[in-house]
Amino acid sequence: MQISIDIIVVIYNSERWIEDFLNSLKKQNYPLEKIHLTFIDNNSKDNSYDLLNSCIFKGKFGSYAILKQEKNLGFGAANNIAVSKTDQSYIYFLNIDTELHQDTLVNLINQALIDDGITVGAWESRQFPYEHPKHYNPVTLEVSWSSAAALLVRRECFQKIGGFDEEIFMYGEDVDLSWRIRNAGYQILYVPKSIIYHYTFEKSNVNKENELLNIINSNLFLRYKYGSFKDIILGYVMCLLWTIKHRNLKFYLKLGQILMKSFSKMFKSKRNNMEGNFCGWNYEIHRLGHEFHNALPIETPLVSIIVRTNQRPEMLKEALTTIKNQTYENIEIIVVEDGFPKSKELVENNFKSLNIKYYATNEKVGRTKLANIGLALATGEYFSFLDDDDLLYADHIEVLVTSLINNRSYKVAYSVAFETPTKLISMNPYIYEEVCYSIEFNLKFNKQLLLIQNYFPIQSVLFSKEIYDELGGMDESLEVLEDWDFWLKISTMYEFLYIEKITSIYKVPFQKTAFLKRKQELIEQTKYIREKYAVENIQIPSKQINFKKKIVSNFKINQCEVVKILKFKIKQKF
Numbered sequence: 001m002q003i004s005i006d007i008i009v010v011i012y013n014s015e016r017w018i019e020d021f022l023n024s025l026k027k028q029n030y031p032l033e034k035i036h037l038t039f040i041d042n043n044s045k046d047n048s049y050d051l052l053n054s055c056i057f058k059g060k061f062g063s064y065a066i067l068k069q070e071k072n073l074g075f076g077a078a079n080n081i082a083v084s085k086t087d088q089s090y091i092y093f094l095n096i097d098t099e100l101h102q103d104t105l106v107n108l109i110n111q112a113l114i115d116d117g118i119t120v121g122a123w124e125s126r127q128f129p130y131e132h133p134k135h136y137n138p139v140t141l142e143v144s145w146s147s148a149a150a151l152l153v154r155r156e157c158f159q160k161i162g163g164f165d166e167e168i169f170m171y172g173e174d175v176d177l178s179w180r181i182r183n184a185g186y187q188i189l190y191v192p193k194s195i196i197y198h199y200t201f202e203k204s205n206v207n208k209e210n211e212l213l214n215i216i217n218s219n220l221f222l223r224y225k226y227g228s229f230k231d232i233i234l235g236y237v238m239c240l241l242w243t244i245k246h247r248n249l250k251f252y253l254k255l256g257q258i259l260m261k262s263f264s265k266m267f268k269s270k271r272n273n274m275e276g277n278f279c280g281w282n283y284e285i286h287r288l289g290h291e292f293h294n295a296l297p298i299e300t301p302l303v304s305i306i307v308r309t310n311q312r313p314e315m316l317k318e319a320l321t322t323i324k325n326q327t328y329e330n331i332e333i334i335v336v337e338d339g340f341p342k343s344k345e346l347v348e349n350n351f352k353s354l355n356i357k358y359y360a361t362n363e364k365v366g367r368t369k370l371a372n373i374g375l376a377l378a379t380g381e382y383f384s385f386l387d388d389d390d391l392l393y394a395d396h397i398e399v400l401v402t403s404l405i406n407n408r409s410y411k412v413a414y415s416v417a418f419e420t421p422t423k424l425i426s427m428n429p430y431i432y433e434e435v436c437y438s439i440e441f442n443l444k445f446n447k448q449l450l451l452i453q454n455y456f457p458i459q460s461v462l463f464s465k466e467i468y469d470e471l472g473g474m475d476e477s478l479e480v481l482e483d484w485d486f487w488l489k490i491s492t493m494y495e496f497l498y499i500e501k502i503t504s505i506y507k508v509p510f511q512k513t514a515f516l517k518r519k520q521e522l523i524e525q526t527k528y529i530r531e532k533y534a535v536e537n538i539q540i541p542s543k544q545i546n547f548k549k550k551i552v553s554n555f556k557i558n559q560c561e562v563v564k565i566l567k568f569k570i571k572q573k574f
Helices: 015-026 048-053 075-084 104-114 155-161 173-183 209-226 229-245 249-263 313-324 344-350 367-377 396-405 447-452 465-471 482-491 512-534
Strands: 005-011 035-041 063-068 090-095 098-100 120-128 150-154 187-198 303-309 331-337 356-360 382-387 412-426 431-434 436-439 461-464 496-509 550-553
Touching: 005 015, 005 075, 015 048, 015 098, 035 048, 035 075, 048 063, 075 155, 075 173, 090 098, 090 104, 090 155, 104 120, 104 150, 104 187, 120 155, 120 173, 150 155, 150 187, 155 173, 173 187, 173 209, 209 229, 209 249, 229 249, 303 313, 303 367, 303 396, 313 331, 313 344, 313 382, 331 367, 344 356, 356 367, 367 382, 367 482, 382 396, 382 465, 396 412, 396 461, 396 496, 447 482, 447 512, 461 465, 461 482, 465 482, 482 496, 482 512
Parallel strands: 005 035, 005 090, 035 063, 120 187, 303 331, 303 382, 331 356, 412 496
Antiparallel strands: 090 150, 098 187, 120 150, 382 461, 412 431, 412 436, 412 461, 436 550
């Protein structure tokens, strides 16, 4: 089904972006007559208005309007005016410095229609070449806030919450909108298969001076509106720390004006009963990878993902859902169950649309034997593992495959992963609490360091079938650390390609008894593995050992390092 939508674009001195933006719309695999395009010009001084007005194919759209303003109203206020002049049930807010992939609208609208009747109020497209690094739930794809650079909103939801807050001139208005959407009982979903190319920054992680000042101003405003007294004070402390380390006198003077203007609001009563999630200058946990240059693969070889499971169908369901959410589509899934086929019905009923094979051993054989069975059943050009208690972000396979294709000399690659100590509350239904997210290891490949410590978990690695054909599978005498042993075997012949982006999550037990039991098992096998590979004369340069653990906690102690985690529940109460 193809529905009509409004696309609203705010422009201000935007002539350099207009032609490419319009051409990308023209190439959509979506009927142009279903697209109602509205530009609102915030009193541009360049040729923006004339360029828009002279578009030779504007008649192909369902409607095409340019609203000229006499002054710069800011982003939120301009969007609100444009919404009042349109009437479609769905509104897609887009920045002018974007280009759409040919399937952007198809994938976005299809997801919105799937969610029709569910309490979803907004859907966020994925940004290329630099994905917004905020954390999202890899199972439900729910986000705590969404960027308005490419945001589809249900009109009734937008009108119910009163649109954008016009007191915010630029930056942060999308955070404010998102928090109010969720407080009204709606969810916001990430749609990673809907891609837009956003050219705000020519390089990653680059902010212009005026943009930085607007970001600071908006962050302080949101702290007044949603934060505690402590949140407000911490905002000022961060400003002072920033002035010590960065910028110049001109920047300091402008920042001082912002601080003095905002200080008058300090003792005013809190305007909103909702509680915001402040993570320093950000509003959500950030995943490592903001500097990773994303691109779609030029080839799409078959990837086999071997999923080991042990009589835990509810847990397996989440793992398989994160594979279903992958942006890379040419995937073969091999589910191997240790013992009785308890998960067979789940796999056949819930994931029949996927290219999936299920095999149960009937008798207990252990996790390493399961891995080797899966390897023998796999037919892909590349192999990867995913245990039933681990999760993949939606771009995991895409990132690994693209990186290997672009670096042909490598046969194996690994990315960074979050470690999440997890409290198991109930197995059926599967309920758990992720206590914190931490980056346990983030290291470039080094054979010597690998002998000391396994610094990439099993699901973070993608390797060529050629490696398996040459070196065989895992050592079945091991019941833990079998993956570490396998990587060490590969490292004797191949270099690993390091990808500095978090693309997966692996869980570890938080309960003390389970943690200590797991730790003891690892200690016992560690000695065996190190002795096994010492015969290969691998030297251990102790000076190079620098394992740093960065913790992102559930407790709001230091906002620059430790932040609260969004609990992904259908009914979220701020």
